[in-house]
Amino acid sequence: METKGLLEKIRYCNSLTEYSRRKTIPVKVGDVIIGGDNPIVVQSMTTVDTMDTLGSVEQCIRMIESGCQLIRITAPSIKEAENLKNIKEELRKKGYNTPLVADIHFTPNAAEIAAKIVEKVRINPGNYADKKKFEVIEYTDQSYQEELERIRERFLPLVKICKEYGTAMRIGTNHGSLSDRIMSRYGDTPLGMVESALEFLRICEDENYHDIVISMKSSNTQVMVQAYRLLVQKLEEGGFKPYPLHLGVTEAGDGEDGRIKSAVGIGTLLEDGLGDTVRVSLTEDPEFEAPVAKTLVDRYLDRSGHSHIDEIEHIPVTPFEYNKRDSIEVFNFGGTNVPRVIADISAISQITEKEMKNIGHFYLPELDKWKMNDQGADYVFSGNNPIPFMLPNGMKEIQNFKIWLKSEDQVNKFPAFTLDELISSEKHHYGLNFLILSDVEVKRAIPYIEGRKDLVIILYSENSHNMAALRRAFFTLMENHSLIPVVVKVAYPKQDNDKTMLYSATDVGGLLVDGLGEGMMISLDAYKNESREIILNQIKLHNSVSFGVLQAARTRMSKTEYISCPSCGRTLFDLQETTAMIRKRTDHLKGVKIGIMGCIVNGPGEMADADFGYVGSGKGKITLYKGKEVVKKSVPSSKAVDELIEIIKKDGMWIDPE
Incomplete structure (x- = not known):
């Protein structure tokens, strides 16, 4: 849907294309x-x-x-x-x-x-x-x-x-x-x-x-x-x-999840020049919050002067409500499918079955079978390093076009083209082809992708104002009525893991909250010359972060979500210890949202859309909720986790861990 003239009515930021506070x-x-x-x-x-x-x-x-x-x-x-x-x-x-x-x-x-x-x-x-x-x-x-x-x-x-x-x-x-x-x-x-x-x-x-x-x-x-x-x-x-x-995401949680969720919300607004003070709310000691917030805000110290991004005449999205971009279904991309995760493993040669555990797929040699956890990548991008063994059912390999041309299996493996290769080649996969496309190439690509139903774009930008450049590219596709699914690819230099989490959550999450993007991929390019161990650690990190970003943006629920407050002087129990204890017992409940609140101030209201709630109501006393409804009051804290699990079981949302 194109909202013609909407730009004149939108005044929530100075510019959607040029960074400006x-x-x-x-x-x-x-x-x-x-x-x-x-x-x-x-x-x-x-x-x-x-x-x-x-x-x-x-x-x-x-x-x-x-x-x-x-x-x-x-x-x-x-x-x-x-x-x-x-x-x-x-x-x-x-x-x-x-x-x-x-x-x-x-x-x-x-x-x-x-x-x-x-x-x-x-x-x-x-x-x-x-x-x-x-x-x-x-x-x-x-x-x-x-x-x-x-x-x-x-x-x-x-x-x-x-x-x-x-x-x-x-x-x-x-x-x-x-x-x-x-x-x-x-x-x-x-x-x-x-x-x-x-x-x-x-x-x-x-x-x-x-x-x-x-x-x-x-x-x-x-x-x-x-x-x-x-x-x-x-x-x-x-x-x-x-x-x-003042920017903040309430009850973001702890660890990687808390950092990613905070960055999706806070970073999206910072990208458009909004925000004058920031608090990252983690269920951790408060001295761990400021460094995360500082990493987020320091990214904009030198953002001005980025490469030019074409101005926007019409905004084809409504920024005050969520609407998913219309796209056709190509294999399991787009349409009504959840966003897909593509794991980039192209920096490593001769990857083994054992090493696939880094992207959520586990080979059991004694059974000669594969097992997948809730964060099993949907596709792997092997680039110029084809995988030498048979992949588990449901997982597919993407190869650079020139490698795919030499492949003995051109049905179960899929080619990734550059734009010039797509234009000049007469050879392609019968149903699923990937086009690796820069934001500055989108206009040129339009005539060659128009009407195709066998194509997924892997979109990237080298602009330092990355999210805005990618968003502009999406708008160009929408202005030209393109319904081709788009996977967002981001790439960063060698850096601290926290930066990779926060930056990708901002750049991709900022698009997802506006309904833009049918998948995500974090590039390994910066690590091509590193040791095998370092590369494997990055593959594992990128995979985990990708699923975390999709979940934080509320576009794909792949694990239990904990809406836990960051604790304060009102808290009636040890939030960090209790959150860890509840997580240990429930982290296999895919898609279930559990609110863990230290007091009634952060109780049924602050849990917002949690399925179940664990709220301090007095010293050593817990009130348990189903949604916003009180189920049990004054439960001794020593029994409260067991009682919470009983409530989940009675509601039919419990499954036994494997």
Whole structure:
């Protein structure tokens, strides 16, 4: 579907083709300035009990030394809000001037105390003046307006204190904790998230208070990206000031999954110049968050001056909702198929059956059989190094065209052409051919690919503004009504594994959340001259990352998804240990989503679309959920994992591990 003229109506970023930071008003938070012409600020949140002054101070120092420029501390009640003064004083005595942010849920009185002590307060519009009961309420325009007046009365004292004390504020909407009132009128939507924040923002602007940062966080990367874009659009349309944005994906999880999921959401927005401060939410100690956030934001320090990308006259996608690009089905690419993973093994010669375990396929020599796990690659690209043994059923090999021409099996192996080879060759596979195509070649390729039903494009770009260049190439195909499936190929120099995770999650994930891409491939080119061991490790990493990106973008669920909060001073149990324990028992449940929340603040709402939930409800007590429905309350933590598994079994979603 081509949306003609839509470009003129889209104002969520300066440009879709030329990197440019969105210009915002500067917001002063102590000695740190968010927005304006200032660098993107990295922040994180403590996990120690706020009443533990010494423990909080020591953790703050570890966070600062890891690169944290703002520190958020929970203040769930008045006593914690008051103790922020002691934490701040101790930090200042030790020579640390890093600004502090009070995190507030449900307790306006704590917010009003904290605003006189720290440099910034974060409030959640979904629970600042509302109690969430998951009720559907019918409102007339008059009754809705009366609700807004009630919110104004509750919120106004905080605004006045912040204005008097020079305290900044973050209006932080969370997808999972929208109020019943917002849900009743707007539903569980990005528009509901945006309107939730704008209700509070209007009150601030009426009081001429503008030291505000806004966030639109969700554990669903598609929703998160859409909500931030829509927020910027609505700010522009409504004549609001261009407030800075705090970027984050809630409950991203831990390890590789948490990093990839964060990058899909945060990186997609950074690519279009959105974002002024970033927090990566990992279920790990907070000092591990800032380096990940810094790796994400530092990528844009030298992004300006990238190679030219043709301007876009018409945008053939709607950036505020998910719609998968239409494509024909070629073998098992495109159409209604999930995106495919192509594992690049071309840098290694004479790969063995045993080494195929690096891409999820396991050869059992005693049985002469193959076994595949949930991350078994769909295709392998062998390039100029054909595989010397029979592949397992269901897995296929792609060879460079000149190698394929010499192959004895031109049916079960598939050729990969350059554009010139495709144009000049009369020989091709009867049903599936791959065209390795650069973004700058797409226009030239159009006449030669038009109408073909036996072709899959492997699309890449050498532009440093990679995601935007690839997106432009997709738009060119769509403008020319091409329905050919496209696999996105990305390539990076030799670098830390974290960078490969974060960069590919940004470059490919940013396309997938807009419905672009029928597959993914990470190139091995940079490792061709490395040792066999290093190459095999990279093959394993690339395969795992590819499946992780597809899952984080919500386009292919290949493993259990854990929506786990990053812990804070409100947490009622050891989140890292509990998450690891639940993962150990359930990580074979492909596609099942399990929310693991430290307290009721991050409870049924924050779990958003989890199938099952494990939520701290008191010391040593757990509440278990099916969706947003409480199934069991006050379960002793020693029995809670077993009880959770029983609930999964009763719901018919359990399978025994092999």
